[in-house]
Amino acid sequence: MADTATTLPPAHRAPRFDVRTILTRYGAWIALVLLILVNLAITPNFATWQTLNVNLTQVCAIVIVGVGMTLVIATGGIDLSVGALMAIAGALAPLIFLGKLFPLPHPAIGIALAFILPVLAAAALGWFNGWLVTRLRIQPIIATLVLFIAGRGIAQVFTNGNLQVFNLPSFQFIGLGRVFGIPFQAILMIFIVATAAWMLRRTVFGRQILAIGGNEKAARLSGIPVASVKKRVYLISGFLSGIAGLIVIARNSAADANLVGLGMELDAIAAVAVGGTLLTGGRATIIGTLVGALIIQLVRYTLLANGVPDAAALVAKAAIIVLAVWLQRQSYR
Amino acid sequence: MAPLLTMHGIDKRFAGIPALRSADLVVERGEVHALIGQNGAGKSTIIKILTGYYRKDAGEILFDGRPVEFSSPQEAQRAGISTIYQEINLVPYRSVTENICLGREKRRFGLLNWSAMHAEARALLARFKIDIDVRRPLMAYPTAIQQMVAIARAIGFEAKLVIMDEPTSSLDEREVEVLFNVIRQLRQADVSVIFVSHKLDELYAVCDRVTIMRDGRTVQVAPMNQLSRIDLVTSMLGRELSQVLHEGHDTTDTASETPGSVLEVRNLAIGRKVSDVSFDVRPGEIVGLAGLLGAGRTESVRAVFGVDKPNAGTVSFGGRENAIVAPSDAIRAGMGFCSEDRKLEGIIPDMSVRENLTLALMPQLARRGIVDEARSRAIVDRFIKRLGIRCTGPEQRIRELSGGNQQKVLLARWLCMNPKLLILDEPTRGIDVGAKAEILSLIRELAGQGLGVLMISSELEEVVEAASRIFVLRDGRTVAELHGDEVNEQSVMSAMAHGHESDREVAHG
Numbered sequence: 001m002a003d004t005a006t007t008l009p010p011a012h013r014a015p016r017f018d019v020r021t022i023l024t025r026y027g028a029w030i031a032l033v034l035l036i037l038v039n040l041a042i043t044p045n046f047a048t049w050q051t052l053n054v055n056l057t058q059v060c061a062i063v064i065v066g067v068g069m070t071l072v073i074a075t076g077g078i079d080l081s082v083g084a085l086m087a088i089a090g091a092l093a094p095l096i097f098l099g100k101l102f103p104l105p106h107p108a109i110g111i112a113l114a115f116i117l118p119v120l121a122a123a124a125l126g127w128f129n130g131w132l133v134t135r136l137r138i139q140p141i142i143a144t145l146v147l148f149i150a151g152r153g154i155a156q157v158f159t160n161g162n163l164q165v166f167n168l169p170s171f172q173f174i175g176l177g178r179v180f181g182i183p184f185q186a187i188l189m190i191f192i193v194a195t196a197a198w199m200l201r202r203t204v205f206g207r208q209i210l211a212i213g214g215n216e217k218a219a220r221l222s223g224i225p226v227a228s229v230k231k232r233v234y235l236i237s238g239f240l241s242g243i244a245g246l247i248v249i250a251r252n253s254a255a256d257a258n259l260v261g262l263g264m265e266l267d268a269i270a271a272v273a274v275g276g277t278l279l280t281g282g283r284a285t286i287i288g289t290l291v292g293a294l295i296i297q298l299v300r301y302t303l304l305a306n307g308v309p310d311a312a313a314l315v316a317k318a319a320i321i322v323l324a325v326w327l328q329r330q331s332y333r
Numbered sequence: 334m335a336p337l338l339t340m341h342g343i344d345k346r347f348a349g350i351p352a353l354r355s356a357d358l359v360v361e362r363g364e365v366h367a368l369i370g371q372n373g374a375g376k377s378t379i380i381k382i383l384t385g386y387y388r389k390d391a392g393e394i395l396f397d398g399r400p401v402e403f404s405s406p407q408e409a410q411r412a413g414i415s416t417i418y419q420e421i422n423l424v425p426y427r428s429v430t431e432n433i434c435l436g437r438e439k440r441r442f443g444l445l446n447w448s449a450m451h452a453e454a455r456a457l458l459a460r461f462k463i464d465i466d467v468r469r470p471l472m473a474y475p476t477a478i479q480q481m482v483a484i485a486r487a488i489g490f491e492a493k494l495v496i497m498d499e500p501t502s503s504l505d506e507r508e509v510e511v512l513f514n515v516i517r518q519l520r521q522a523d524v525s526v527i528f529v530s531h532k533l534d535e536l537y538a539v540c541d542r543v544t545i546m547r548d549g550r551t552v553q554v555a556p557m558n559q560l561s562r563i564d565l566v567t568s569m570l571g572r573e574l575s576q577v578l579h580e581g582h583d584t585t586d587t588a589s590e591t592p593g594s595v596l597e598v599r600n601l602a603i604g605r606k607v608s609d610v611s612f613d614v615r616p617g618e619i620v621g622l623a624g625l626l627g628a629g630r631t632e633s634v635r636a637v638f639g640v641d642k643p644n645a646g647t648v649s650f651g652g653r654e655n656a657i658v659a660p661s662d663a664i665r666a667g668m669g670f671c672s673e674d675r676k677l678e679g680i681i682p683d684m685s686v687r688e689n690l691t692l693a694l695m696p697q698l699a700r701r702g703i704v705d706e707a708r709s710r711a712i713v714d715r716f717i718k719r720l721g722i723r724c725t726g727p728e729q730r731i732r733e734l735s736g737g738n739q740q741k742v743l744l745a746r747w748l749c750m751n752p753k754l755l756i757l758d759e760p761t762r763g764i765d766v767g768a769k770a771e772i773l774s775l776i777r778e779l780a781g782q783g784l785g786v787l788m789i790s791s792e793l794e795e796v797v798e799a800a801s802r803i804f805v806l807r808d809g810r811t812v813a814e815l816h817g818d819e820v821n822e823q824s825v826m827s828a829m830a831h832g833h834e835s836d837r838e839v840a841h842g
Contacts, residue, residue, distance in 0.1 A: 202706075204699045211692055214681035221640065221678055222693040222746065223664035282683045 068237030076281030084151025086261025089245030126238015130231030175250025213281025343392035370546035601646035621800030669747025737768030
């Protein structure tokens with residue numbers, strides 16, 4: 001990875017290992033380029049704006065959630081609640097701008113609050129995950145399982161299990177709007193990826209995240225506030241899940257607490273793994289997660305565009321994950 | 334008869350840096366063979382190549398008359414090579430029996446034959462004169478027992494060659510003697526042993542021949558009884574001994590006249606292990622904490638640094654009492670702490686030398702949360718040069734460094750903070766003689782510049798040589814304060830054994 005945040009030694013390895021080293025470090029990029037080349041050759045109308053837009057909009061939510069997931073995994077944790085938090089944010093927003101939760105003095109205020117409150121709620125629940133992990137010392141996979149199970153239930157209670165349909169272009173800009181012909185959500189995604197990548201490499205917070213994932217005891221003895229860093233990381237993951245939830249409902253013009261973000265936790269983890277982030281923590285790459293998500297999306301698109309059913313696409317996705325994680329292991333020999 | 338093991342012309346490079354250059358190792362049948370060298374000399378690498386952990390770049394290996402190239406430690410084990418690593422590689426939650434029999438379980442009618450396995454585990458441990466409940470989980474026993482279990486496990490594989498990588502580092506004297514008896518038994522049974530250790534006494538006590546390595550080469554092979562200690566050390570270091578030992582033993586007592594303590598600990602009690610510990614450190618002096626394993630030394634300094642909470646007592650640092658409740662408080666107040674276990678609590682293996690070195694300094698290197706990379710590089714370069722850290726560059730991963738160099742990086746992690754007090758828990762454990770001397774003389778130099786140093790070491794010789802005052806702990810209590818002429822091995826040992834009630838009054842007075 002060009003962007004692996006733990007700095008690697010300079011690349012003067014023994015020449016014998018070159019092929020393997022290149023495969024491990026740039027495997028995801030090579031796969032992405034290969035996929036694009038294959039598609040240019042076999043998929044009709046691949047090199048069009050429309051194809052690009054379709055793929056970008058499909059991948060946005062996964063990437064945004066994946067960024068938060070990358071940070072959580074970098075500390076040695078995992079966040080299973082992201083899909084449920086998307087559902088909660090997605091259920092809250094229409095309740096607010098449709099005025100079902102409280103009377104609105106002005107529609108514009110309703111829309112503003114519909115952006116802010118659901119995202120804050122998701123962030124607060126993310127912080128709660130972090131609290132469970134640090135204060136009660138529950139293993140992350142169990143701690144976030146709590147909201148994975150309860151979160152979607154909460155969302156359904158809000159809406160009485162009803163589908164909320166709406167048509168509100170000013171709110172739906174986040175999912176449907178375009179700036180200079182580029183989907184707004186793609187711009188948002190790129191902004192989030194760039195910020196997070198920069199943060200992981202250049203800031204104290206980023207270094208602390210990687211130090212905790214690399215050796216938590218050593219990090220603590222070096223004065224790093226482990227609990228507070230972890231809580232912030234889970235908070236960020238919740239915050240980004242909230243944004244992704246809003247994008248999804250805006251795109252669909254409907255919020256279904258049953259379906260928003262369903263299976264997202266697994267897609268996000270898959271993107272992180274394929275991208276080259278170490279699942280045990282301590283080594284992470286945000287750009288890698290972006291590439292990983294793009295690969296998974298492109299494989300699905302390639303198969304669908306060429307008439308292969310969705311079920312087969314799932315198998316292909318699994319195969320990619322196995323390959324990616326196997327490649328990662330190779331660097332440990 | 335042909336030797337059991339012949340390794341010839343072994344080459345190995347890591348990231349282009351040669352770790353072994355045409356190294357040789359020959360082990361006869363039924364001999365105990367010492368393998369020694371400084372850290373980074375290539376001992377671990379050659380062992381890991383033999384056991385299939387690494388692949389060699391060139392050279393040949395003959396084992397038991399056949400050319401071999403193992404591709405995994407399991408394969409080596411099946412061929413009859415068992416290894417006991419420095420860090421114990423066992424499963425703490427499983428029973429002693431399971432650990433001993435793991436990988437070669439006895440079966441009957443497709444089920445595990447527990448009674449046979451328990452019997453075998455008991456029989457193997459009986460050879461070490463150890464009688465424990467083999468059904469209890471391994472972690473219920475102290476480290477020394479765990480080490481014996483590791484050895485029993487290795488022997489249980491009916492090995493032709495047993496490799497012991499610093500097997501005695503966590504054993505006390507009596508246990509070492511038991512281990513030596515086992516080694517002698519192995520020799521009688523025509524099993525060969527490769528014995529890696531930094532302790533010269535042990536080598537002369539138990540080994541037949543020695544292979545000395547330096548900078549990835551085999552520099553000398555000789556029968557143990559034909560090689561004097563001086564020659565051995567000289568050959569290992571590649572320089573004159575006088576340069577190494579006692580590089581200016583001039584810790585005069587002037588320091589102790591400086592008034593005012595930087596750290597003062599009174600009547601500290603923590604959990605069950607520490608009941609009444611008192612000591613103090615003045616600026617510019619090296620204070621030793623001596624005591625046997627389990628005397629409460631590590632527990633005491635961890636509480637001082639804010640890692641663990643004390644139940645009672647006062648810790649005054651820089652004039653403020655009990656103000657430290659977390660390591661970050663201690664660091665802000667000007668304390669540094671090199672913990673006992675470098676791998677588990679010190680280094681962040683996947684991070685670079687630079688990132689490891691600046692870990693504690695990072696908040697100060699940053700403006701508005703953004704790390705100033707240029708300044709960080711300048712500081713790291715300075716300390717690499719100053720401490721003579723051997724690495725390919727600041728961006729090399731720390732786990733690729735030898736133990737001694739990792740320790741220097743950890744020292745630098747604190748030194749770059751300009752601390753008032755540095756706590757060192759076993760700073761030279763698992764480090765070769767050369768690096769040890771370097772680190773000790775560095776500590777002395779720093780104390781000369783006004784740094785207070787609190788040092789724990791299990792090697793009496795080292796504490797006595799470095800410290801100007803020594804507090805002796807026994808069973809969680811300070812039993813003696815030694816200074817001046819009392820700082821010698823005899824008085825420390827007698828205090829460890831009996832305690833000096835009169836001296837204790839001094840400590841409190």
